[in-house]
Amino acid sequence: MLAMTDAAAEAITALTGQEGQADAGLRFAVQEVEETGAQLGLSVAPSPEDGDQVLATEGGAKVFLEPKAAEFLDDKVLDIQQDDEGQMSFAVLQQPEDTPGT
DSSP states (O other), rough: OOOEEEEHHHHHHHHHHHOTTTTEEEEEEEEETTTTTTEEEEEEEOOTTTTTTTETTTTTTTTEHHHHHHHHHTTEEEEEEOOOSOOEEEEEEEEOOOOTOO
16 A cells, blocks of 8 residues: 655645645546556546545545555555656656565
């Protein structure tokens, strides 16, 4: 299942709070499937669509995953990154693998 960092959760809460809708969340949906992976669309949605998986944090951040997007993001982590100009963006990263004995 997609994991979410605290920084990403805070950014989602701030972003969806601007919309003024308590149930709003960040929605991932597959736009196009390619041989090398999937092209994902990201949008702020007022509520999940039928069939969406819903991830929620105690702080109120919500992520809605369209079924195919959930499949592609199953082993990923949603994080936030800052570029050289200070612009923040969401990043989907590979989850670190558990090392034996830790």
